[in-house]
Amino acid sequence: MNPSLLKLYFIMGSNNCIKDPLEVLEEALKAGITLFQFREKGKGAKQKEDKKELAQKMKALCRSYKVPFLVNDDIQLALEIEADGIHVGQDDEHISVVRAQCPSDWIIGVSATNVTEAVQAKRDGADYIGVGPIFSTTTKEDAKKPMGLSGLITVRKSVGKSIPIVAIGGIQFSHIKDILQAGADGISIISAISQSRSPFQSTLLLKQELDLYTR
Numbered sequence: 001m002n003p004s005l006l007k008l009y010f011i012m013g014s015n016n017c018i019k020d021p022l023e024v025l026e027e028a029l030k031a032g033i034t035l036f037q038f039r040e041k042g043k044g045a046k047q048k049e050d051k052k053e054l055a056q057k058m059k060a061l062c063r064s065y066k067v068p069f070l071v072n073d074d075i076q077l078a079l080e081i082e083a084d085g086i087h088v089g090q091d092d093e094h095i096s097v098v099r100a101q102c103p104s105d106w107i108i109g110v111s112a113t114n115v116t117e118a119v120q121a122k123r124d125g126a127d128y129i130g131v132g133p134i135f136s137t138t139t140k141e142d143a144k145k146p147m148g149l150s151g152l153i154t155v156r157k158s159v160g161k162s163i164p165i166v167a168i169g170g171i172q173f174s175h176i177k178d179i180l181q182a183g184a185d186g187i188s189i190i191s192a193i194s195q196s197r198s199p200f201q202s203t204l205l206l207k208q209e210l211d212l213y214t215r
């Protein structure tokens with residue numbers, strides 16, 4: 001995949017938002033997110049048909065802005081709604097199982113919380129690795145201990161330059177320069193956009209800062 005797609009990777013579910021999730025997503029799209037992941041999980045998350053309906057609406061929105069739409073965890077849903085890819089973690093379906101079921105052009109991302117997992121994800125053929133948490137986060141209840149920037153630097157050194165990496169966990173505007181210098185191709189954000197009173201403004205500021213330090 002083109003690593004520039006990871007520049008500003010927005011992840012969200014309805015329970016992450018303080019206003020209408022479709023409005024939040026459209027503001028983020030207007031302001032220039034480069035990739036989106038539908039992550040409908042945790043307390044109050046929509047289930048079954050409600051979840052599918054929201055996913056379909058979000059996919060349509062992403063399509064209208066030509067931003068790829070990925071689904072978190074749920075391969076069945078991703079196949080049903082013809083998503084552009086999926087993100088799986090260490091406790092989810094293995095990438096080999098996903099690859100065997102999905103279209104060949106899907107983007108498949110794999111999470112890594114340490115060097116061993118990152119090296120394995122590369123061996124397994126992940127299109128990109130989601131590395132984190134970098135900083136502490138309250139968004140993911142079962143998040144591991146933060147690895148810090150030093151952890152991110154070590155992961156990048158261990159996997160080499162050929163695989164795209166996106167950093168995740170507790171990322172704010174002020175971290176951008178350090179994260180890119182540590183070797184990430186971009187940032188994954190939930191709350192810094194979804195909990196903002198102006199997702200549009202917050203996204204725009206993040207994008208401008210990212211543009212300063214990338215091509």
Ligand SMILES: Cc1ncc(COP(=O)(O)OP(=O)(O)O)c(N)n1
Pocket residue numbers: 011037039072073087088089090091092109110111112129130131140166168188
């Ligand atoms: C880009 C990105 N990186 C990491 C994750 C975390 O995935 P996982 O460990 O499976 O945790 P959940 O998000 O499923 O709770 C991610 N979703 N996206």
Ligand SMILES: Cc1ncsc1CCOP(=O)(O)O
Pocket residue numbers: 132133136137138139140143168169170171188189190191192
């Ligand atoms: C899904 C996920 N995986 C590792 S940390 C995290 C949550 C990121 O959310 P936030 O950007 O609000 O810290």
Ligand SMILES: [Mg+2]
Pocket residue numbers: 072073087088089090092
């Ligand atoms: Mg998961």
